Amino acid sequence: MTPAARVQSAIEILDSIIAAARSQGAPADRILSEWFRGHRFAGSKDRRAIRELVYGAVRACGPIPQTGRAAMLRLAESDAAIAPLFDGSNYGPAAIGVGEAAAEGGTAPQWLVDRLAASGIAGDEAAALLGRAPLDLRVNTQKASREALELPDAGERLAAPNALRFETGTQVEQWPAYREGQVEVQDHGSQLACMATQARPGETVIDLCAGAGGKTLALAAAMENSGALLAADTDRGRLSRLPPRAERAGAGLIESLLLNPGKELEALDGFVGKADAVLVDAPCSGTGTWRRNPEARWRLSDAELARYVATQARLLDIASQLVRPGGRVIYVVCSLLDEEGAGQVDAFLARNPDWQGGRPEVPLGRPRGQGMRLTPHHDGTDGFFIASIGSPC
Numbered sequence: 001m002t003p004a005a006r007v008q009s010a011i012e013i014l015d016s017i018i019a020a021a022r023s024q025g026a027p028a029d030r031i032l033s034e035w036f037r038g039h040r041f042a043g044s045k046d047r048r049a050i051r052e053l054v055y056g057a058v059r060a061c062g063p064i065p066q067t068g069r070a071a072m073l074r075l076a077e078s079d080a081a082i083a084p085l086f087d088g089s090n091y092g093p094a095a096i097g098v099g100e101a102a103a104e105g106g107t108a109p110q111w112l113v114d115r116l117a118a119s120g121i122a123g124d125e126a127a128a129l130l131g132r133a134p135l136d137l138r139v140n141t142q143k144a145s146r147e148a149l150e151l152p153d154a155g156e157r158l159a160a161p162n163a164l165r166f167e168t169g170t171q172v173e174q175w176p177a178y179r180e181g182q183v184e185v186q187d188h189g190s191q192l193a194c195m196a197t198q199a200r201p202g203e204t205v206i207d208l209c210a211g212a213g214g215k216t217l218a219l220a221a222a223m224e225n226s227g228a229l230l231a232a233d234t235d236r237g238r239l240s241r242l243p244p245r246a247e248r249a250g251a252g253l254i255e256s257l258l259l260n261p262g263k264e265l266e267a268l269d270g271f272v273g274k275a276d277a278v279l280v281d282a283p284c285s286g287t288g289t290w291r292r293n294p295e296a297r298w299r300l301s302d303a304e305l306a307r308y309v310a311t312q313a314r315l316l317d318i319a320s321q322l323v324r325p326g327g328r329v330i331y332v333v334c335s336l337l338d339e340e341g342a343g344q345v346d347a348f349l350a351r352n353p354d355w356q357g358g359r360p361e362v363p364l365g366r367p368r369g370q371g372m373r374l375t376p377h378h379d380g381t382d383g384f385f386i387a388s389i390g391s392p393c
């Protein structure tokens, strides 16, 4: 493909991403994969270049752009190589019209910029939300140790005891250590959230929003396969991805439980008052993960944010019923908005004044309200809020 044809292809893909963001359709990654499947003539260099152009343009536009072409023109303002490719050539984009407007830049739609600023995320902190995420691995201590493990690339040792960092795009899935379950892909911040749970061998631990079990597997390793570890979620598809992952990781103690939304406690009845720890990795707006899903900021609405906030409060209340006297609830969101993080914990403690707020012991981050905050700019992780709340004895 010519460079101009790549730009035109990226513009068409951006049009699909914009339409999907408006209608809550397929995520950008899926749209890209489907486009590549339908355009086999695009070789690996073309695919890499088109992907770069598409994500570069998504990152460059704050609010949702009107068109893919306007988004590409926005990217052209910061990359001088792009504008000359609007040359009207065969398969290339038409020449830039006199006075043709580029899409608006910025970090996010204005309402989100304002909410983030009110939560102390502005300037460099806000800009870093759209940086490139590195690739982090967690060494699975059920099968290996960070000291002894031999990998094709040594990686950088991080603060979490089993964390290693590699360059974005490292093909770890090809490594024997990955296939054998010695390592898992997991953001350093997620590893620190698991560390904050302080799950120990012999304990009863519930991962209330386990999804496909990324954090459950880390908890299983910390528990050395001893005790009881329940992975619960309302999403059948996500939860069904956990058993093969657990098998690969040698995590034999995990039980899965599918919950009915709104009736979670019915299925969890047998655990009421029994858990030493409940991890609530709550559904959230994901403002801390824009490095990986930059188009997510075009999909969020005020109403959806309010729904997340309501669900988070309900899940905290459910978790508090599952914990034994003297046990702990670890509350985690990958969002930097206070209404989803520090504000949720303050509201919980106001509803339950006999519970104790307590900042978890993690080697990175800064205090925020009754918890700790990790940010891409300060900590090099995805953005997280993490709190550990203690039940009265």
Ligand SMILES: C[S@@+](CC[C@H](N)C(=O)[O-])C[C@H]1O[C@@H](n2cnc3c(N)ncnc32)[C@H](O)[C@@H]1O
Pocket: 190, 208, 209, 210, 211, 212, 213, 214, 215, 216, 232, 233, 234, 235, 238, 259, 261, 262, 264, 281, 282, 283, 284, 311, 315
């Ligand atoms: C942030 S994700 C969890 C990610 C997962 N812990 C991991 O580390 O990969 C939030 C999860 O909450 C689940 N969820 C949403 N509503 C829920 C509810 N009422 N009860 C339990 N889980 C719920 C979603 O299906 C989603 O998997």
